[in-house]
Amino acid sequence: MPECGLLVSAPGKVILHGEHAVVHGKAALAVALGLRTFLRLRPGGGERLRIHLPGVGVRREWDVAELRALRGRLTGGANSPSVEQLDTLKEFAGIAADASAPDSLAILAFLYMCLAISAKYGDVPSVDITVWSELPTGAGLGSSAAYAVCLAAALLHACGAISCPLKDGEATARWTEEEMTLINSWAFQGERVIHGNPSGVDNAVGTWGGALRYQSGKITSLKRVPMLRILLTNTKVPRSTKVLVAGVKEKILKFPAIMNPVLDSIDAISQECQSVLEAMPTNPSPEYYPVLEELFDINQHHLNVIGVGHPSLDRLCRVTASHGLHSKLTGAGGGGCGITLLPPDATPLAVEAAKRDLCACGYECWETDIGAPGVTLHSSSSLNAQVLHALSES
Numbered sequence: 001m002p003e004c005g006l007l008v009s010a011p012g013k014v015i016l017h018g019e020h021a022v023v024h025g026k027a028a029l030a031v032a033l034g035l036r037t038f039l040r041l042r043p044g045g046g047e048r049l050r051i052h053l054p055g056v057g058v059r060r061e062w063d064v065a066e067l068r069a070l071r072g073r074l075t076g077g078a079n080s081p082s083v084e085q086l087d088t089l090k091e092f093a094g095i096a097a098d099a100s101a102p103d104s105l106a107i108l109a110f111l112y113m114c115l116a117i118s119a120k121y122g123d124v125p126s127v128d129i130t131v132w133s134e135l136p137t138g139a140g141l142g143s144s145a146a147y148a149v150c151l152a153a154a155l156l157h158a159c160g161a162i163s164c165p166l167k168d169g170e171a172t173a174r175w176t177e178e179e180m181t182l183i184n185s186w187a188f189q190g191e192r193v194i195h196g197n198p199s200g201v202d203n204a205v206g207t208w209g210g211a212l213r214y215q216s217g218k219i220t221s222l223k224r225v226p227m228l229r230i231l232l233t234n235t236k237v238p239r240s241t242k243v244l245v246a247g248v249k250e251k252i253l254k255f256p257a258i259m260n261p262v263l264d265s266i267d268a269i270s271q272e273c274q275s276v277l278e279a280m281p282t283n284p285s286p287e288y289y290p291v292l293e294e295l296f297d298i299n300q301h302h303l304n305v306i307g308v309g310h311p312s313l314d315r316l317c318r319v320t321a322s323h324g325l326h327s328k329l330t331g332a333g334g335g336g337c338g339i340t341l342l343p344p345d346a347t348p349l350a351v352e353a354a355k356r357d358l359c360a361c362g363y364e365c366w367e368t369d370i371g372a373p374g375v376t377l378h379s380s381s382s383l384n385a386q387v388l389h390a391l392s393e394s
């Protein structure tokens, strides 16, 4: 156990193309966002394990000996959470069998990861863990994966399975490729608890950062990523990734001959978009944008066809179109966030007018950097004093 504790962070993500299709073996293009989730781990007292998750209103603690005994009861499941294991954890934590509330899923993912990691690499650590985020929860920006990546890194570190790469005087450090692969694989298990059947793209972006193509577990960095300006809009309509992913599966099973070609088409959109992005100079001129915009429009229609649209997202697309801008949903859809491409020749006036009209719908919108670094270890002194203050207040 690190004497002085540790602070880790992982970014959220934006899927440019391929959400849902990626669950069914198609390609997705995703970029890391400049909005992050942070986890602080400190040595605990009195053989207790405490978690504080202000984003989902959770403050819980357990006896380490009790968790060890619970771990002994979690047989089966091999390398992924089984229904029986999750039922045992729900019973232990007092969570209803069909619970899908944010706090329940967060506790369940934590308990599963903590017990599975400690069973493999060491003892249940006596620590205090606090997780907070700049990302909206359940809005399509991969908050679940950023949470799972932070937990994986911190718990693997606490159990001694990965090193402390931070050198004296450094503000941040990254783990080795091998260690990141391990973090990513455990984060995927955490995503499984929250999503049911995740593709793995979100935890891959949370771990590796940057911009990548993901298909059936294969992660490829994009050769070149132009400076894309993207406007993010949160419709604030709540939805659950797990429910939406399950709905798409049902539709594919019901209408395979109709739905599979749509997924193939989404796959082709991802390929086409990747070719355009890799051909674009870092500071792209407007000529590349009409194709990117058309791909956004086509994919948005496809996502409606597979049943993950929402009137709030239709409205978002209509509002931005009235200012000559093109949008699509991002992430699981059904509400949550949309992305709007901001070409270099979009006038500041048009962008401001679009933002104003989106806000008038009750949406929240903001521009953020893309291609941010993946999971990162921070020196505790680099933590913004204000954030610490906010945490102590929450």
Ligand SMILES: Nc1ncnc2c1ncn2[C@@H]1O[C@H](COP(=O)(O)OP(=O)(O)O)[C@@H](O)[C@H]1O
Pocket (backbone or CB within 6 Å): 037, 053, 054, 055, 056, 101, 102, 103, 104, 105, 106, 131, 132, 133, 136, 137, 138, 139, 140, 141, 142, 143, 144, 145, 147, 194, 195, 239, 240, 241, 242, 331, 332
């Ligand atoms: N900061 C956080 N603290 C605790 N749990 C979190 C946090 N962020 C996300 N989660 C978990 O992830 C779930 C949201 O995941 P999901 O429905 O996949 O939406 P998204 O990943 O798009 O934000 C929440 O219900 C909660 O269980």
Ligand SMILES: C[C@@](O)(CCOP(=O)(O)O)CC(=O)O
Pocket (backbone or CB within 6 Å): 018, 019, 020, 021, 022, 023, 139, 140, 141, 142, 143, 144, 195, 197, 198, 199, 200, 201, 202, 241, 245, 330, 331, 332, 333
């Ligand atoms: C819909 C999906 O493609 C992305 C889900 O992203 P989010 O949880 O809505 O941020 C599911 C997945 O890839 O596991």
Ligand SMILES: [Mg+2]
Pocket (backbone or CB within 6 Å): 142, 143, 144, 145, 195, 202, 241
């Ligand atoms: Mg998610």
